Amino acid sequence: MKHRWAMVIDMDRCTGCGACVVACVAENNTPTVGEDEVEKGRIMHWLRVARYWKKELAEVRPVFLVVPCMQCQQAPCEIVCPVYATYHDEDHQINAMVYNRCVGTRYCANNCPYSVRKFNWFDHHWEKPLDEQLSPDLSVRSRGVMEKCTFCIQRLRRGDETAGKEGRKVRDGEVIPACAQTCPPGAIVFGDLLDPESKVSRVIENPRRFRLMEHLGTEPVVSYLKKLRGSGR
Amino acid sequence: MSAENHLSRSGEERLYEELSRSNRVTTRWWYIGVAGLSAVVLWAVAVFVYQMMTGMGVTGLNLPVFWGMYIILFVFWIGVSHSGTLISAILRITRATWRAPVLRGAEAMTAFALLVGGLFPLIHLGRNWRFYYMIPYPNERGLWPNFRSPLMWDAAAIFTYLTGSTLFLYFGMIPDLALARDRSSGWRKTLYTILAAGFRGTHRQWRRYHVASTLFAILIIPVAVSVHSIVSWDFAMAKVPGWHSTIFAPYFVAGAIYSGIAAVITVMAVLRKMFRLEQSLTPKHFDNLGKLLLTMTLLWGYFYFSEFLTIWYGRLIEEWAVLSSYGKHYLPLFAVMVSCNFLIPLPLLCFRRIRRSIPALFVISLIVNVGMWTERALIIVPSLARRNDPFVWHNYFPSWVELSIFAGSIAFFALLYVLFSKIFPVMAVTDIKEQMFHTTDRAMGGVTMASVSHEPGEDET
Numbered sequence: 002m003k004h005r006w007a008m009v010i011d012m013d014r015c016t017g018c019g020a021c022v023v024a025c026v027a028e029n030n031t032p033t034v035g036e037d038e039v040e041k042g043r044i045m046h047w048l049r050v051a052r053y054w055k056k057e058l059a060e061v062r063p064v065f066l067v068v069p070c071m072q073c074q075q076a077p078c079e080i081v082c083p084v085y086a087t088y089h090d091e092d093h094q095i096n097a098m099v100y101n102r103c104v105g106t107r108y109c110a111n112n113c114p115y116s117v118r119k120f121n122w123f124d125h126h127w128e129k130p131l132d133e134q135l136s137p138d139l140s141v142r143s144r145g146v147m148e149k150c151t152f153c154i155q156r157l158r159r160g161d162e163t164a165g166k167e168g169r170k171v172r173d174g175e176v177i178p179a180c181a182q183t184c185p186p187g188a189i190v191f192g193d194l195l196d197p198e199s200k201v202s203r204v205i206e207n208p209r210r211f212r213l214m215e216h217l218g219t220e221p222v223v224s225y226l227k228k229l230r231g232s233g234r
Numbered sequence: 235m236s237a238e239n240h241l242s243r244s245g246e247e248r249l250y251e252e253l254s255r256s257n258r259v260t261t262r263w264w265y266i267g268v269a270g271l272s273a274v275v276l277w278a279v280a281v282f283v284y285q286m287m288t289g290m291g292v293t294g295l296n297l298p299v300f301w302g303m304y305i306i307l308f309v310f311w312i313g314v315s316h317s318g319t320l321i322s323a324i325l326r327i328t329r330a331t332w333r334a335p336v337l338r339g340a341e342a343m344t345a346f347a348l349l350v351g352g353l354f355p356l357i358h359l360g361r362n363w364r365f366y367y368m369i370p371y372p373n374e375r376g377l378w379p380n381f382r383s384p385l386m387w388d389a390a391a392i393f394t395y396l397t398g399s400t401l402f403l404y405f406g407m408i409p410d411l412a413l414a415r416d417r418s419s420g421w422r423k424t425l426y427t428i429l430a431a432g433f434r435g436t437h438r439q440w441r442r443y444h445v446a447s448t449l450f451a452i453l454i455i456p457v458a459v460s461v462h463s464i465v466s467w468d469f470a471m472a473k474v475p476g477w478h479s480t481i482f483a484p485y486f487v488a489g490a491i492y493s494g495i496a497a498v499i500t501v502m503a504v505l506r507k508m509f510r511l512e513q514s515l516t517p518k519h520f521d522n523l524g525k526l527l528l529t530m531t532l533l534w535g536y537f538y539f540s541e542f543l544t545i546w547y548g549r550l551i552e553e554w555a556v557l558s559s560y561g562k563h564y565l566p567l568f569a570v571m572v573s574c575n576f577l578i579p580l581p582l583l584c585f586r587r588i589r590r591s592i593p594a595l596f597v598i599s600l601i602v603n604v605g606m607w608t609e610r611a612l613i614i615v616p617s618l619a620r621r622n623d624p625f626v627w628h629n630y631f632p633s634w635v636e637l638s639i640f641a642g643s644i645a646f647f648a649l650l651y652v653l654f655s656k657i658f659p660v661m662a663v664t665d666i667k668e669q670m671f672h673t674t675d676r677a678m679g680g681v682t683m684a685s686v687s688h689e690p691g692e693d694e695t
Contacts, residue, residue: 042296042628051625068623077473083383084367102377104367105290105360106385107300111618112472116298116626120360122291144289145360214622217473 003092003161004171005194005222006152008181009204010067012227014188015050017065021180021189022046025069027134028153028179030141032125045119047150048180057230067189069180070117070150071213071221072096078109078118086147092161094222095152103146110147114214115221118149152191153178173199194222246667250413253661256509257414257422264656271649278642281635282357290360294633298626299618303636304358307643309610310493311351312392312465313486314603317494318344319399320458321526322406323451332522334665335514338410339505340498341403342660346650347497348396350643355388357639384464384471391457391464398457402450408433409443410659425657462490469613475552476545476617485537492530492575493606499523499599501651503592505660514666517590524589527602531583535576538609555620563629564616567608574605 025031025047032045048069055064072095078087079096086103087096110118124144127135135141138155142148160176173192181189192201204210209226251258285292295302318340325333356365368389370379379386412433415426433439466486469477479485499520506515545553560568579598588594615630632640654660673684 038291042298042626043291044297049625051623053625066625080380080382081384081472083380083385083389085377085380102367103361104364106355106358107360108383108385108468108472110297110300111474114473114622116621116623119297120290120300122295123289143361144291147360219473 002094002195004157005094006072006157007192007194007201007205007222007224008069008072008152008178009190009201009207009210010223010225011188011190012065012067012225013209014186015065015067015184016186016188017050017052017063018185019050020183020185021067022048022050024179024183025150028136029151030135030139032121032127032141034125038122043120043122045121045125045148047119047148048117066213066225067180068115068117068213069223070096070152071115071219071223072150072152074220074222075218077112077114077217077219081108081112082106083108090154093152093154093157095154096149097154098147098149098151100140100142100146100148105145105147107147114217114219118147121146121148170196249667249670250417250663252513253511253663253666254414254417254659255511256505256655256660257418257657260656264652267652268649271645271652274645275642275649278639278645281638281642285357285635286362292633292635294631294636296628296630298621298628299615299630301358301614301618302630303632303640304354306607306610306614307640308351308354308358309465309486309614310607311347311354311643311647312462313490313493313606313610314497315344315347315351315395315399315494316458316462316487316490317498318342318347319395319402319454320344320491321495321498322402323454323458326447326451327455330522331669332519334662334669335511335519336498336502336523337406337665338403338660338662339501341399341406342651342654342658343494343497343501344399345396345403346647346654348392348399349650350647352392352396353643355385384468387464388468391461395457395461398454402454404429405450406447406662406665407659409435409664410662413663414659422657459487462487465490469617474617474621475550476556476613476620479541481537481541485541488530488533488537489606489609492527492534493603495523495527495530496599496602496606499527499595500603503596503599505655506592509655509660511661514661517592520592520595521586521589524583524595524598527579527599528583528589531576531579531602535580538576552622555624556617559616559620560612563619564612567612571605571608571612574601575609576605579605 026033029047031047034043034045038044048067051066051068053064053066055062074094076087076089076096079089082088083106084102084104086099087109088099089095090097105120107120110116110120121142121144125141136155138159156176156178160171164171164175171193173196177191178189181191190201190204192199194202194205196202204226205224207226209228210224211227212221212224215221293302293304322333322337322340325336356362359365367377368379368386381387408430411426411430412435415423415430418426433443463483463486466482470479470482472478502515502520502523505511542557545557579602582588582594582598588598619629620627676683
């Protein structure tokens with residue numbers, strides 16, 4: 002284990018602007034599928050900003066829940082894949098996905114309680130000037146394979162390489178996924194839990210912290226901060 | 235019937251001719267039927283190729299309903315396959331005297347339904363052309379399939395069952411093939427000679443045949459039970475509310491036998507009509523099959539009730555979201571399932587008059603299979619469509635592609651059956667003969683009844 006990457010999303014800071022989603026699309030060659038396909042429930046974004054409405058006294062407030070892949074330590078998706086296309090990356094302690102190995106049983110997506118896995122229903126095409134924006138750091142996925150948030154593993158690996166060349170450890174804040182980098186209110190904190198000085202190691206002690214569907218025992222490394230208030234607490 | 239229980243030497247020939255009618259006479263209708271069925275199958279194949287070239291997007295699937303029609307049909311056909319071998323094995327072991335005419339048709343049904351059902355996991359794959367990644371073959375990268383995945387258990391179980399039930403079907407057919415060999419000419423003679431494997435009907439051969447068929451029958455039962463348990467574990471092992479249930483394995487097995495018996499009745503009624511087997515497939519057989527169907531109706535109802543009751547009473551939030559959708563969006567499906575699987579067949583099958591009426595029983599058997607299809611749809615779809623996070627909830631309706639392949643699967647099953655009945659002995663002639671040898675007419679009060687004395691078996695030696 003070289004790293005224990007973790008992410009903390011502060012729901013009290015999140016404004017629901019969706020910049021994280023846009024950043025993710027730009028970074029990870031995520032296809033844009035168009036209105037009709039989105040209507041059919043085939044949006045390809047690797048993270049979603051789920052909007053719920055919460056009634057507090059007379060006031061109705063939106064609650065934004067940003068859901069990327071939880072990178073579960075006891076991942077339900079990994080055990081059900083018949084071909085090991087999704088497996089546990091020991092170096093980074095995240096769920097990795099091998100596109101070339103995937104045969105498309107979609108069992109992993111069924112077994113994911115957070116529904117964060119996306120399936121390539123078609124081959125996707127980028128119209129002429131748009132194909133120039135594709136990142137060369139990762140592949141464009143073909144039809145019939147699963148994909149999902151990787152914590153921008155291309156960045157994590159690049160960070161390891163650079164630090165390795167200079168013979169040092171990866172500094173806190175040196176590598177962060179596109180969503181955390183972009184978030185205007187700075188609601189997404191990302192870092193290595195093995196580094197006791199990192200920001201994420203401090204934030205994770207926050208009493209506002211909770212994890213999504215914790216009772217399922219999936220041990221997600223993404224956690225949330227939310228102040229409990231109002232009648233529902 | 236009772237007058238026919240005695241079998242004279244000339245009667246033996248007549249019996250053979252009557253029972254092997256399907257092999258000897260080819261009508262115009264047979265060609266029309268084969269052409270029609272082949273056309274539907276070819277259409278489905280074309281549609282499948284289109285799906286493969288375009289992507290799974292041509293189906294109605296979405297996030298979160300990643301599994302739909304293909305998996306429903308997979309479970310459905312594996313379910314249908316269940317009774318054949320199982321009924322035949324149980325009837326052999328319990329020595330039910332009425333079993334003989336039902337055996338072959340039921341065993342063939344198993345093999346064909348498995349062949350059809352086994353295609354669906356492949357049709358369902360996102361990258362079908364890479365299906366061999368799931369086969370454990372040695373390769374230079376040292377990659378191996380993941381045997382922790384229930385899908386791998388499934389593959390292993392279904393291959394075992396397919397092998398076992400095909401052997402069971404073939405083995406039971408050997409004496410009949412020998413019979414056909416002695417009475418045919420041309421390519422049929424060659425084919426039957428090879429397949430009959432030198433069976434001459436000597437005492438030794440018969441003794442071994444009986445021992446082996448009993449062993450076969452006993453061994454195939456645990457395989458059959460395990461297959462549908464494992465199919466149920468595809469769902470029950472998953473962390474999906476509505477799927478994750480300990481009762482699923484026995485419940486699926488019961489459901490499979492239920493749909494299987496209904497399918498046996500459907501097939502028997504069609505065979506009887508098509509090949510004029512009225513003499514050997516009598517209302518008595520349908521009455522008995524009807525009783526079995528009634529038993530399974532009750533058993534299925536019991537399982538469903540216990541499954542439903544615990545979820546309803548417990549009201550765990552996630553499970554309740556699934557269950558309450560049965561009363562809303564999925565109400566039509568739920569209503570069809572409850573009526574077709576329970577409310578309609580239960581009272582009707584209680585009447586002897588209805589069980590003995592072949593058209594009525596035929597209709598009921600179709601109703602039950604409609605119900606069982608709906609039951610699978612209701613297990614698979616709402617659980618996915620109403621899972622954990624309400625933000626992703628989405629409904630599902632199959633597209634024309636999936637419906638075409640649905641039609642194709644039915645046509646393929648029928649086609650396999652029609653071809654089989656043209657080439658192979660579709661009635662277990664020797665078993666029927668054997669039973670007749672042991673039957674005498676007895677006067678009981680005012681009526682004459684068939685009484686079966688003793689059946690030969692391994693204990694005889």
